[in-house]
């Protein structure tokens with residue numbers, strides 16, 4: 001579990017995070033949503049240890065990050081996997097090379113141990129025949145699978161995903177969401193996902209944190225978000241025509 005206690009973060013005179021308190025449970029897909037500029041990426045970077053909050057604490061299964069030594073912080077960061085927006089694969093490396101990279105970098109495993117582990121995770125994300133292909137030779141959806149495989153190859157306790165669906169068609173996007181949810185549940189990972197995608201909210205929003213201007217405006221589940229009367233949340237959720245229609249149908253059904 002990740003517990004966030006009253007964190008603040010400013011850049012110069014601009015206060016971006018203004019006292020956020022929340023927690024993210026193990027084995028769940030936790031989503032962060034909000035308008036562009038609401039502080040989602042800054043918040044995710046604080047969770048990753050890339051930004052240090054000016055005030056407040058973040059703890060990971062009871063370990064308060066700011067109280068750990070440099071070595072302990074580094075060890076903790078190795079328990080974190082990250083799926084970057086746009087996959088961020090190394091173009092000059094094969095699929096296998098990309099997934100092996102963290103093992104090569106951070107472990108002392110033998111080549112055959114690394115190959116076994118890479119085979120296992122590539123199989124888990126349903127990529128069997130792509131080991132020797134380069135990122136440019138596979139589809140966007142397959143690239144995301146490689147990025148997920150690379151993020152879980154070190155067996156992380158925490159998985160962070162920044163807009164994992166961006167650039168994918170809706171059907172592939174749902175497949176990727178479901179893959180992230182299955183892996184989260186199967187390996188009991190604490191997963192936090194930044195997203196704009198309302199389909200993701202519906203499909204895998206086990207917990208949703210809605211940020212507005214750096215504040216926690218609302219939090220709840222995907223079932224609750226469609227029933228809330230919080231105006232900021234409904235404005236956001238029903239900003240698309242499709243969801244306006246869904247809302248209308250829901251209201252008509254209720255009356």
Ligand SMILES: Nc1ncnc2c1ncn2[C@@H]1O[C@H](COP(=O)(O)OP(=O)(O)OP(=O)(O)O)[C@@H](O)[C@H]1O
Pocket residue numbers: 011016034035036037038039040041042043
């Ligand atoms: N390194 C930085 N230095 C200064 N200001 C920053 C930095 N990173 C983010 N900000 C500012 O923090 C605010 C929130 O940015 P952030 O990227 O977290 O928004 P977001 O909710 O992720 O938006 P989007 O959905 O468009 O990605 C913005 O006003 C941004 O300019």
